[in-house]
Structures are given as structure tokens and as C-alpha cells.
Amino acid sequence: MVLNHTVSIPDRYSVRFIYIVAPRILIQCLHKTTRPLTPVRGVEFFQGTLDSTDEIESARVFDTTLRDGEQSPGTSFSYDDKRQIAAVLDDMGTHVIEAGFPVNSDAEFEAVRDIASSTSTTTCGLARVVDEDIEAALESGVEMVHVFVSTSDVQIEDSMHATREEVTERAVQSVERVKEADVTCMFSPMDATRTDEQYLMDIIEATSAAGADWINIPDTCGVATPTRFKALIEKVCAHTDARVDVHTHDDFGLATANALAGIEAGADQAQVSVNSIGERAGNAAYEEFVMAVESLYQTDTGIDTTRIAELSDIVEDKSGMPTPGNKPVVGDNAFSHESGIHAAGVIENSDTFEPGVMTPEMVGAERKLVMGKHTGTHSVRERLHELGYEPTTDQVRAITRRVKDYGAEKRRVTVDDLERFASEVGLERESEEEEVRV
Ligand code: MN
Numbered sequence: 144m145v146l147n148h149t150v151s152i153p154d155r156y157s158v159r160f161i162y163i164v165a166p167r168i169l170i171q172c173l174h175k176t177t178r179p180l181t182p183v184r185g186v187e188f189f190q191g192t193l194d195s196t197d198e199i200e201s202a203r204v205f206d207t208t209l210r211d212g213e214q215s216p217g218t219s220f221s222y223d224d225k226r227q228i229a230a231v232l233d234d235m236g237t238h239v240i241e242a243g244f245p246v247n248s249d250a251e252f253e254a255v256r257d258i259a260s261s262t263s264t265t266t267c268g269l270a271r272v273v274d275e276d277i278e279a280a281l282e283s284g285v286e287m288v289h290v291f292v293s294t295s296d297v298q299i300e301d302s303m304h305a306t307r308e309e310v311t312e313r314a315v316q317s318v319e320r321v322k323e324a325d326v327t328c329m330f331s332p333m334d335a336t337r338t339d340e341q342y343l344m345d346i347i348e349a350t351s352a353a354g355a356d357w358i359n360i361p362d363t364c365g366v367a368t369p370t371r372f373k374a375l376i377e378k379v380c381a382h383t384d385a386r387v388d389v390h391t392h393d394d395f396g397l398a399t400a401n402a403l404a405g406i407e408a409g410a411d412q413a414q415v416s417v418n419s420i421g422e423r424a425g426n427a428a429y430e431e432f433v434m435a436v437e438s439l440y441q442t443d444t445g446i447d448t449t450r451i452a453e454l455s456d457i458v459e460d461k462s463g464m465p466t467p468g469n470k471p472v473v474g475d476n477a478f479s480h481e482s483g484i485h486a487a488g489v490i491e492n493s494d495t496f497e498p499g500v501m502t503p504e505m506v507g508a509e510r511k512l513v514m515g516k517h518t519g520t521h522s523v524r525e526r527l528h529e530l531g532y533e534p535t536t537d538q539v540r541a542i543t544r545r546v547k548d549y550g551a552e553k554r555r556v557t558v559d560d561l562e563r564f565a566s567e568v569g570l571e572r573e574s575e576e577e578e579v580r581v
Contacts, residue, residue: 196440196442198440199407199442202432203444204444206417206429208416209228212416212420213462214422222257225254226257231450232264232454233263233264235454236446238265238412239267240258242268242285244268244276245268245269245280259283259285260284266287268285272317281324291331291359292310293332294332294333295338297337307342310346315350315352328356329355329358330350330359331360332347333361335362337366348383351384355385357412358383359388360389360410361391363392365394366394368401369404372401373407373408374408376408389412391405391414392424399428399431399435413427414426416428417430418455418462419431420462428471430455431471433448437501438505455472479510479512481513481514483520483521515550516550516551518543520540523539542570
């Protein structure tokens, strides 16, 4: 038998809605008129210490998997890879797809051009403040050109070999060129979080006056913290009439937190990548950002979240970057339970030891009960029932002992193992297997 150590558990949401959520909403309507009702989404937010969902009103998603994501060391997407990933992002309702850097190569240009013409969402192409880059991006037919230039002194001096004045002049000219072509323009002062603050505000004002539709604030080297980044974005919003977007990196594991802080501060959109692939430690993760907005902030992104697991699998495959088991939302362990207390609770009601506001069904994943050292009798009994056994309490206990001992030796406990343990304690199958998925 092919190994499968997982168990599916019935979703209890429908029952919960009828008996718990709906009456609660009714009571809110009757008694809590001073507090605005939170919209009813997949699962209600628990009435707990963190029950506050009014920080943001909306959040747009700019996906840069095909641009910054592809800049992951060792990652290279083919033309077909890019088309396939873009098609899924488009179908899911992603607001902007940054398809690549058109001037980079003929193949890149063709991929960006064909994504722009085949998707219904906004396609974006990247360009330095260089004529050749901007003309290539415009020629590719993208609806948005993303112009970027270094603004931190360290990058101006040691990467650009220019001066602040030259940087501002080239930035303004580039924005003007894109707007002459009547294409949406996003301007990024690269390394904004390590840029002199007065100079940053000056270049934001200059490029906004030149017609930039979007100002993106990149935390290029991942040095922001949520509170500081929120304060910076509030300041940026006060210095521009353009819409504000944020681009965060995960060098300290704060990329998604910083992106959300940016949205709380008034940014309209965040740049993310699927599985958080990207330069160095990567970008804010698409799946983390979208699900935090949907589940924790109870705000509709308009994105079809049920395809997140599928999207993640495709990007894992095409990027050659394996997804760690403990990766939020999309890792193999994200909805897996092994320890006895947690597994028993989840069998009773999955909300006991999962967020509740985010279920595997919401992201197109499955809940799993993993057999191992920490397994308890509840999981073993549930699994044996699924396999068609009707064990006694003593048999469950004896089999659980074997599962724990086997798992303690760092071995995976498979269905075959479980059947062997059953036969060792004299347990015979009474009915045919009902639901064994491979
Ligand atoms: Mn980046």
C-alpha cells in the first residue's frame, strides 16, 4: 500500500455557522449598535483579546514572483513557467503581476509581452531610469511601468556612482517618459529605508509632480520594523497624492509584518511573492499577506484564496526552491497535528488548535493527522476506524504504544505500519477501507 499517514476530518463550519455564528451576529445587531459589524467571512473572528478588525479597509496585492522572486539565487523561470504562473495569478484575481524586466533578454521581453496580452489583470514591467529599459517596457505592452533608482547614499555612491541631484533628475525624466506614453507609472526609490529622510521626501515629491501614479517604498535590504515602517509610510502618504505601495524583504523575518504595517499606515498595496521567494531571504509571502488580510483583518482582497496551495506547489516546482514544512499557510505542517492533546482537540473541533479564522479549506489544503512519537489514542482510534477496524480500548492503547515507540526512532508511521501493529495485537479488519487517499 502506498504510504499515507493522513486523516481527513469533516469540516464543522456549516454547523458552527448555524448554531454559533448566526445567533452571535443577530445579538450583535440587537445589542452592539455602537460597534460596526465585521463582515461575515469564511469563519468569524473569535471574541477574544485580539478581536479588533478595523485597522484597514482594503488591500491590493502586487505579485513580484516573476521578477524579484526570480532573482532568488539559483532560480530561473522559463517562458512557459512564467506564462503558467501568471495565468494562475490572473485567474485568482491578483491585482498586479510584475512579469519581469523586459530589457533583460529577448526571452524575458517575449514572456512579459505575452503575459501582458493574455491576462486580464494589470501587468507590470520593471525598468531602471535608463531610456533603453523604459522603451523596452513600453514596447512590451505592459499596463504599468515600474521605474526604480537607488536613493540611499551607499547605493548612489557605490552602486550607481552618481549624485543625489543626478538621481532625482533621471527619476523625474523617466516618470515623464512613461506618462507621455499614457501608461501607469510606479516609481520606487530603491533602499528607501536606508535613505536620508529629507532626500526621500524630496524625490517622492518630485516624481509625484512628474505624474507618478504610484509611489512604492522598498525596504530593499529588509531593515524595517513594523512600528518604524508604519511611521515612515504615514509620512510618505502625507508627501504625495499618488497611491502608495510597499515592498518588503524578509532578512529579519519581518517582511509580511512590515507589509501589513504599511497597509495600516495608509498604503493601498503590497508587493509579495509566492512562497516568499526573492533576493536573499526573500519577499513578503503572497500567501501570508493575503491570508492575514482576509482572516486576521477580515478584509476582502477579492483574491480566490482556495487556489493558494496549488499556486504554491507550482512555484515550488518551477523555482526549484523547496517549501519548508513549517512554512506558514503552505508548508506541509501548516495544518498538521501529531501531539495527542492537539490531535484529540482537532478531531473534536478543528478550531481548538488551529487559528479558526483560517482553515485548510480556505487555502485549498487538507488537514492532516500525523502519526508519530507524540500521537495519542484519539488519533489512532480515528485512523483505525477509517481503515475499517473496530478496535477495543485496550487494542487502541497497545497500538498507540507501538506507534509512539516507532515514531520515537525518527521513523514515519505509515498506513502499512499501522496495519502491522493492528495485526500484532490481534485486531482484524471488520469492514472494507472507506476512505484511504494516496
Ligand atoms: Mn526586492
